[in-house]
Amino acid sequence: MTLRRGFKAEAEREAARVRRELGLAPHDRLDPRELARHLGLAIVDAADLVTMSELEELERLQSFSFSAATFEIQNRKIIVVSPLRSVGRQNSDLAHELSHVMLKHDLSEIKELDGMPFRTCRPDEEEEATAFGGTLLLPRPLLLSAARRRASVEQIANDYDVTVEMARFRYSTTGVAKQALNHS
Numbered sequence: 001m002t003l004r005r006g007f008k009a010e011a012e013r014e015a016a017r018v019r020r021e022l023g024l025a026p027h028d029r030l031d032p033r034e035l036a037r038h039l040g041l042a043i044v045d046a047a048d049l050v051t052m053s054e055l056e057e058l059e060r061l062q063s064f065s066f067s068a069a070t071f072e073i074q075n076r077k078i079i080v081v082s083p084l085r086s087v088g089r090q091n092s093d094l095a096h097e098l099s100h101v102m103l104k105h106d107l108s109e110i111k112e113l114d115g116m117p118f119r120t121c122r123p124d125e126e127e128e129a130t131a132f133g134g135t136l137l138l139p140r141p142l143l144l145s146a147a148r149r150r151a152s153v154e155q156i157a158n159d160y161d162v163t164v165e166m167a168r169f170r171y172s173t174t175g176v177a178k179q180a181l182n183h184s
C-alpha cells in the first residue's frame, strides 16, 4: 500500500505546526506525552488497568500483540500503552496513536484484548498513522540538523528517544543525508 500523493508534505507541515503550538523548535525533541496533554488526551499505563502478570502472560502467548491502543470513553479519548516496551518503542506507539486522532481517523474496527474491546483502523489509515507518527517525532528539519552534525542513526535514536528502526527509516526515506552533503 502506498500513501496518497501529497501526504508526506502535509505531514511535515502539520508536524511543524504542532511543534510551534508546543513552543518547540523544529529540531527539538518532541515528547508524545506532552503532545497528548496539549491535545487533551489521557495516557494510561496498561499496568494500571490489568496486572503486570496478565500483561506478561499476554506477551508470552503472543509477542507484541499489544503495545498501545486508543479507546473512546464518554467522548474522551484515552491511549493505553504497554509498560513492557522500551521508551523509544512507547514513544513511537504513542505518536502512532496520536496520529490517528490528529488525522481524524475513524476508530472503526473493534478488537478484543483479554476481554477488553479496543478499536483499530483501516490498513491505509494504519500506514498514514505510522508515517505521520514518524514525522512528528523526527521531522525533516530535525533530521537535517542531525545529518549536518554527522550524527549516526544510533545517536539520533538515543538523542530523540526513538527506536533505531524509526531513526533509520526516517533518515533513509527523507533523503536528508544527501541534502546535508550537498550543502556542507
Ligand SMILES: [Zn+2]
Pocket (backbone or CB within 6 Å): 096, 097, 100, 120, 121, 125, 126, 129
Ligand atoms: Zn493504528
